[in-house]
Amino acid sequence: MVRYDPGIPLLTRRLAERRAPNDKEEPMAITTGLELLDPTSYGANGPPHEIWKRLRAESPVHWCEVPEIEPFWAITRHEDIRFISRQPDIFISGKGITPLPRDPALNRNQGVASMRVVISTDPPEHRDLRKVASPWFTSRSLRSIDPAILKSAKELVDELAKDGGEGETNLASGIAVRHPLRILASALGVPEEGEAKILELSNRLFAPDDEDLGAGRTPEDFARLGQEFLELFLPIIADRRANPTDDLASLLANGQINGQAMGPAETLGYYLIVFNAGHDTTKNALAGGFRALIEHPDAFDAVKSDPNRSSAVVEEILRWTSSVNYMKRTAACDTEVNGQKIREGEAVMMFYGSANRDESVFENPYSFDIDRSPNNHLAFGYAEHFCMGAHLARRSMRAIVEELARRVEHWEIIGEPEWISASFVVGLKNLPVRYRIRPG
Numbered sequence: 001m002v003r004y005d006p007g008i009p010l011l012t013r014r015l016a017e018r019r020a021p022n023d024k025e026e027p028m029a030i031t032t033g034l035e036l037l038d039p040t041s042y043g044a045n046g047p048p049h050e051i052w053k054r055l056r057a058e059s060p061v062h063w064c065e066v067p068e069i070e071p072f073w074a075i076t077r078h079e080d081i082r083f084i085s086r087q088p089d090i091f092i093s094g095k096g097i098t099p100l101p102r103d104p105a106l107n108r109n110q111g112v113a114s115m116r117v118v119i120s121t122d123p124p125e126h127r128d129l130r131k132v133a134s135p136w137f138t139s140r141s142l143r144s145i146d147p148a149i150l151k152s153a154k155e156l157v158d159e160l161a162k163d164g165g166e167g168e169t170n171l172a173s174g175i176a177v178r179h180p181l182r183i184l185a186s187a188l189g190v191p192e193e194g195e196a197k198i199l200e201l202s203n204r205l206f207a208p209d210d211e212d213l214g215a216g217r218t219p220e221d222f223a224r225l226g227q228e229f230l231e232l233f234l235p236i237i238a239d240r241r242a243n244p245t246d247d248l249a250s251l252l253a254n255g256q257i258n259g260q261a262m263g264p265a266e267t268l269g270y271y272l273i274v275f276n277a278g279h280d281t282t283k284n285a286l287a288g289g290f291r292a293l294i295e296h297p298d299a300f301d302a303v304k305s306d307p308n309r310s311s312a313v314v315e316e317i318l319r320w321t322s323s324v325n326y327m328k329r330t331a332a333c334d335t336e337v338n339g340q341k342i343r344e345g346e347a348v349m350m351f352y353g354s355a356n357r358d359e360s361v362f363e364n365p366y367s368f369d370i371d372r373s374p375n376n377h378l379a380f381g382y383a384e385h386f387c388m389g390a391h392l393a394r395r396s397m398r399a400i401v402e403e404l405a406r407r408v409e410h411w412e413i414i415g416e417p418e419w420i421s422a423s424f425v426v427g428l429k430n431l432p433v434r435y436r437i438r439p440g
Contacts, residue, residue, distance in 0.1 A: 030054050033064025036074055036326075036351065036423070037099065039209040043421030047325065049366075052076050052354035061340040064349075070100045072328065072347040073337070076354035078361045078378065080338050084329055084350060085382040091329035091348060093385065094122045098328055098424060099347060117269040119277070119327075119385060130388060132255035132262065133270060136248050137388045142395060144246075145187065149396050152182045153403040154440055161407065161437045168414065172287035172431035179400050180282040183392070184275050189236040189249035201228055202276050210421040212429060233271045248274070277425075278389045281323045284420075284427025285379075286397060289317035291431055292368045293401075294413055299370045303405040310398045310405070312370045317397065319377035320368055322353040325426045327381065352378045353426070411435040 035041055035048050042048075055062050055076040062074040075081055084091045097120050118129040135141060156175050160167065169175075177199065185195050204225050207213040240253035252270045255262045262270075293300040293313070302309045326349050331342045342348065356377045357365040363372075380387035387393070415432035 030059060030062065031064065031074075033062075033066045033069075033072065033074060036064070036349070037066065037069070039207075039421045039423045042423045042426055043210060043419050046419045047322070047353045047426055049353075049357060052351060052357065056354060056358060061338050061342075068102055070102060070347055072099055072349045073340070073342060075337065075348050075350045076358075077338070078355040078358035078376075081350040081352065081355045081378060082382050084337065084348060085385065088123055088126070088384040090332055090335055092122045092332050093120050093126070093327075093329060095330035095347075096120065096328060098326075099349065116263075116265040117273040118388075119273060123384065126384065128257045129266065129270075132257065133248070133251060133274070134388055136251050137391055139391045142391055145183070146395070148186055149183055149399045150403075152179055152396075153399040156400070157403045157407055157437065158440050160435060161439050165409075165437045165439060166435065168432065168434050170430055170432050171290045172417070172428040175400065176283045176286035176290065176431075179286065180279050180393075180396055183396050184278050187248040188252075188271060188275055189240060189247060190232070190275075194232065198232060198275065199279075201225060201232070202279055205276055207420050207422045207429075210429065213420065229272060230268065233268060237267060237271070274389070278392065280425045280427075282393045282396060284323035284425060285317055285321045285393070286400065287428040287431055288321035288323070289314075289397070289401070290404075290433075291413065291417055291428065292317060292320055293404075294411055294433065296368045299368065300405060300408075302370060303401060307402050307405065309370065310402045311394075312372075312375075313401055314394055314397045315375045315377065316368060316370045316372055318379035318394075319356045319362070319372075319375060321427065322356045322377075322379055323425055323427050324379065324381070325353050325423055326351045327385070352381070407438045407440070409436045409438060 031048075031051050035051055055074060060075070060077040060080060062076070063071065064074050065071045075084060118126060118133075121129055156179055160169060160175075181195055181199055185192070185198060190198055203210075203213040204221075208221070236249055237253045240247075240250040244250040244254055249271075252262075252267060252274070255267065255270070257266070299313060299316075303313055329348050329350065331344055331346050331348065333344050335342050337348065356362070356379065359365055361376060380390045380393075411433050412435075413431065414434045415430070417428050417432075418430035420427055420429045
């Protein structure tokens with residue numbers, strides 16, 4: 001089975017705890033790679049932009065050896081990531097999209113991980129799998145759910161506007177979570193009363209190392225998580241096969257590959273990746289985007305004056321937040337990246353958060369600039385594995401940004417934003433704000 005492991009929190013926690021505060025260590029060249037993967041480091045400090053900056057300048061294809069984890073090459077430049085992404089036959093995904101433990105006993109390839117997901121497959125299978133759902137995700141097809149997207153945005157802001165339109169809220173765990181949750185739950189046939197459960201499962205999958213969000217890090221925990229996903233999705237799949245509609249849930253439940261019905265591993269894997277990857281990436285981008293708009297009021301004022309500017313704002317939010325932090329590929333043969341020889345079987349880790357701050361591509365990359373043009377960010381990946389849900393993510397983000405721009409009279413951050421302890425999909429878990437909002 002193709003491995004789907006959303007991170008390596010158990011291993012990196014052990015490694016971080018192994019270092020005593022007074023240990024005497026030899027100075028290391030930039031990084032061993034631990035700081036690039038350790039969820040607790042991201043929770044404490046956010047993405048390692050200073051390390052990435054040094055790597056881009058001094059060692060853009062950097063060999064990393066972290067005990068207990070397979071060694072890997074850290075790829076931090078924009079063009080090198082594009083180069084790798086353009087060659088899916090040489091840099092393959094079928095060996096896993098996250099680093100693997102050296103000890104097979106720590107491999108959590110159970111339950112959730114046994115589902116076959118499109119992002120962990122290679123050509124030609126990858127292209128065949130994409131064809132199942134890609135028609136639903138086109139810009140034209142998504143027009144059918146525009147009313148649901150706009151309704152969600154308006155209702156969520158209406159809730160904030162109750163009681164006189166003034167108050168305090170946590171935007172990261174509130175609107176940022178609930179808006180994409182509503183949209184994807186509806187598309188995948190999850191009833192409203194099931195939204196809380198699927199949010200819990202999503203948090204356990206993508207933030208198992210965060211004490212506020214996760215709930216267990218062992219292989220057994222992930223096996224139970226996989227079973228709970230089965231219990232949630234199997235009745236929906238059965239219903240859509242018996243009573244198909246025009247929603248995404250029906251398309252996936254009845255999907256075919258080369259004229260043959262998808263198997264259960266592929267069908268369940270599609271439900272899993274569409275919901276969890278689509279929800280967590282979007283909600284983290286929104287949380288970071290809200291923070292950016294509060295801290296850069298000129299950008300927010302631009303959308304207030306001209307709602308059409310929302311597209312440019314969303315693109316800069318996507319670059320700025322880079323919620324999908326990395327993806328692994330494995331060399332299928334001896335090859336070379338930026339002059340560095342890569343041997344067959346070696347892993348390369350593409351750090352999109354670094355590429356989206358690459359000085360050779362983006363002028364003033366550490367500035368939030370909605371006038372950036374072109375904005376060739378890699379937030380959705382590139383080439384063969386470009387995110388199918390890009391149109392949906394952009395449309396849902398624009399809707400909530402525009403609704404807030406129409407109605408927010410004042411908002412300010414009133415506490416320290418807090419990061420999720422996760423390194424695969426990264427973002428804020430707490431963004432406390434005080435606001436004043438006009439009624440709808």
